[in-house]
Amino acid sequence: MNFFERLEQPTPKFFRFIRNVGMALTSLGVSILAAPGLLPAPVIKLAGYVMVAGMVATVICQAVIRDEDDWEDNHEPFGPTAIPERNPLLDPDR
Structure with a gap:
């Protein structure tokens, strides 16, 4: 998976907040x-x-993805979240 494919994956709830x-x-x-x-x-x-700290936090948190193989919904530390199909910030049809 390259960097741009990684950006299109859903971001966990905690990292969306930090982003x-x-x-x-x-x-x-x-x-x-x-x-x-x-x-x-x-x-x-x-x-x-x-400004630099905000940009770094935004980019790093956007690159974090939730791997379905590693987590189950009942073991997520920040509660169950609904995962969208695609990242809405990168959806050109939006």
Whole structure:
């Protein structure tokens, strides 16, 4: 399985939550970096770090998949979840 096939697989519930937090951090960092003249330099530097951390968390959590051979529904640590057929973020028909 290559990287792009892996991205199309369903993502577990916990990692979808972390992915969404990462996207929020990225958008927060970008919005702060959009107005560099109005804020002091340490805030701008911190916004860059927050943006990078959010992007890394988003990409890593998107690449995590649930392997049906390794888990059973009653042993999932975050409760049973409904797994969609395809990842809705990567569905071009949506």
